[in-house]
Each structure stands twice: as C-alpha cells, then as structure tokens.
Amino acid sequence: MQTSAAPRWLTAEQQRTWRAYLEASAHIDRYLEEGLRPFGLGMSEYEILVNLSEAPGRRMRMSDLADASRQSRSRLTHTVARMEKKGLLTRLPCPGDRRGVIAQLNPDGWDLLDSAAPDHVASVREILIDVVDPEDLDALGRVMNAVNRAAEHATGPAS
Numbered sequence: 001m002q003t004s005a006a007p008r009w010l011t012a013e014q015q016r017t018w019r020a021y022l023e024a025s026a027h028i029d030r031y032l033e034e035g036l037r038p039f040g041l042g043m044s045e046y047e048i049l050v051n052l053s054e055a056p057g058r059r060m061r062m063s064d065l066a067d068a069s070r071q072s073r074s075r076l077t078h079t080v081a082r083m084e085k086k087g088l089l090t091r092l093p094c095p096g097d098r099r100g101v102i103a104q105l106n107p108d109g110w111d112l113l114d115s116a117a118p119d120h121v122a123s124v125r126e127i128l129i130d131v132v133d134p135e136d137l138d139a140l141g142r143v144m145n146a147v148n149r150a151a152e153h154a155t156g157p158a159s
Contacts (some may be wrong), residue, residue, distance in 0.1 A: 028127050035123035039116040040086075044071060044079055046120065049113040052105035059104040061094060088112060133144060 010018060029043070036046055047069040052058050060068070066076040080103055083089050088109035107111075118138025129137065 011099065026142070026144055027104060031127045032120070035119055036116060039119075041112070044069065044075070045083060045088075046113075046116065047071075048079065048083065048103070049077070049088065049109055049116075051102060051108065053113055058110070059092075059102050062091070062101045062103055065103050079083060083109070 001104075032043055036042060036106065037070050039146045041049075043127075048065065052060060053063055061082065062076060063073065066073045069076065080089065081133065084091055087106055090104050092104055093103045094102050132140065
C-alpha cells in the first residue's frame with residue numbers, strides 16, 4: 001500500500017544511532033553464537049533449552065515454545081526434530097488435543113544446558129552487560145521494552 005505522505009527521513013544523528021544498533025546487534029549475535037558453538041548449540045537451540053528448563057515439568061506445547069523462543073512454528077519443528085535426534089528433548093502427544101504436540105526436556109538436554117549456561121552468561125556479560133554503563137543499560141532496557149510494546153500493537157511495516 002502506497003501512501004501520499006512524504007517520508008519522515010531520519011536525521012543524521014538518528015541514522016548514526018540506527019546503524020550503530022544494526023552493527024551492534026550483528027556483533028552480539030555472532031559473539032553469542034560463537035560462544036555456544038563448542039557445545040554444539042546455536043542461539044535458537046539454546047533458547048529452546050532455556051524455555052523448556054523454565055517451564056513447569058520442563059515441557060511446553062510446541063506452539064507456546066515457538067512464541068517463547070521467537071521462532072516460526074515451521075522453523076521450531078525442524079530445530080526440535082534435530083534436537084530430538086540428539087536426545088536433548090522428546091516430542092509427546094498433547095493430552096486432550098490430538099493435533100497438539102508437547103516438547104519435553106530430556107536429562108541430556110538439561111545436562112547440556114547446565115554446562116553451556118555459565119559460558120553463555122559470561123559471553124552476555126562480556127559483549128553487553130559489563131561494557132555498558134549501568135545507567136545506559138537501564139535506558140537500553142526501557143528502549144527495548146518500548147519497542148516490544150510497539151511491536152505487540154503493530155499492524156505491519158508502513159509502505
């Protein structure tokens with residue numbers, strides 16, 4: 001859909017901030033992925049393990065797990081299938097819903113998470129938490145919460 005309104009271009013400072021955000025996000029993503037590689041994990045798999053570890057009974061409906069781990073249902077299904085082959089989790093039928101599927105964390109998945117988590121937290125600290133002034137970190141939290149709230153109400157990108 002085209003609009004007739006003129007675009008609201010970013011100021012030079014806004015453009016620098018936007019590009020710094022994009023570059024920093026890419027650095028953070030790469031750094032965290034590299035930190036998980038020795039454990040045979042990527043961020044998407046780590047997020048699945050974390051979400052299952054925090055869920056009651058270490059199990060979640062696949063649809064809820066997709067939302068919690070910020071993955072499409074299709075991508076989650078493929079990732080969970082790979083993780084199931086590794087013995088990290090099991091897929092079970094959902095009681096009372098023949099179409100529903102539950103993912104449950106296995107002991108091997110828990111052990112892997114338990115061994116990877118300390119290094120992952122150290123990586124998060126090294127790339128973000130410990131390099132940012134505490135006041136700036138608080139501001140970053142407020143910024144990200146505002147973005148998350150806006151995203152919940154967004155209808156899609158403007159054209």
